[in-house]
Amino acid sequence: MLTMRRGQRSDVEACARIVVTDPLWRRYRLTLPRARRVLREAMGRRVGRSRDRAELAVATLGRSVVGFVLYHLHGTFHSSGYVRWIAVATQARGRGVGRALMRHAEAHIFRTGPNVFLTVSDFNRRAQFFYRTLGYRNVGAIPNYVIPGITELLYRKTIGSITRRRKE
Numbered sequence: 253m254l255t256m257r258r259g260q261r262s263d264v265e266a267c268a269r270i271v272v273t274d275p276l277w278r279r280y281r282l283t284l285p286r287a288r289r290v291l292r293e294a295m296g297r298r299v300g301r302s303r304d305r306a307e308l309a310v311a312t313l314g315r316s317v318v319g320f321v322l323y324h325l326h327g328t329f330h331s332s333g334y335v336r337w338i339a340v341a342t343q344a345r346g347r348g349v350g351r352a353l354m355r356h357a358e359a360h361i362f363r364t365g366p367n368v369f370l371t372v373s374d375f376n377r378r379a380q381f382f383y384r385t386l387g388y389r390n391v392g393a394i395p396n397y398v399i400p401g402i403t404e405l406l407y408r409k410t411i412g413s414i415t416r417r418r419k420e
């Protein structure tokens with residue numbers, strides 16, 4: 253059964269391995285040590301009530317971690333929700349795991365404000381379809397941001413009105 257739960261330090265290794273086994277992430281020069289570092293740092297920042305703390309949620313099937321989402325409640329413009337990384341193990345794709353992870357992150361973010369933002373590379377068509385299916389829309393483009401020659405597309409999903417923004 254697919255289960256969603258908060259990530260723990262003991263999940264870092266499984267999440268880092270999901271990331272680096274996909275050739276996609278090699279384009280970002282994401283090595284196993286760097287993936288571990290980013291995920292560990294995210295866990296570390298949980299302490300306190302800092303606005304930029306990261307949240308990790310993992311999806312499990314049986315005892316195995318099959319995907320994760322790393323997000324920030326106020327990580328965009330120091331105000332709105334930001335999904336930094338989402339990845340599903342190749343063998344578990346196409347079965348609703350990614351959708352369930354995004355739902356989990358969105359439910360948390362939408363409790364604090366009406367917007368979720370993320371970026372997706374212009375070449376990552378698969379992820380663009382995925383996000384559009386979930387209601388995200390392209391609201392901008394940032395050329396040469398992460399990889400020279402590649403444009404990062406800025407995607408947004410919103411449930412809110414301008415008056416609710418003040419609460420973010």
Ligand SMILES: CC(C)(COP(=O)(O)OP(=O)(O)OC[C@H]1O[C@@H](n2cnc3c(N)ncnc32)[C@H](O)[C@@H]1OP(=O)(O)O)[C@@H](O)C(=O)NCCC(=O)NCCS
Nearest residue numbers: 338339340345346347348349350351372378379381382385
């Ligand atoms: C993008 C990713 C997280 C999707 O996870 P997933 O578990 O395969 O997605 P789901 O099965 O939950 O799919 C949800 C919906 O997205 C759409 N979708 C998913 N993959 C798709 C694809 N390759 N092509 C078109 N649509 C797709 C489907 O319409 C699906 O809707 P359905 O359930 O009605 O069929 C996964 O492919 C992944 O880990 N990719 C590599 C990492 C990555 O690109 N991350 C994003 C970086 S910005």
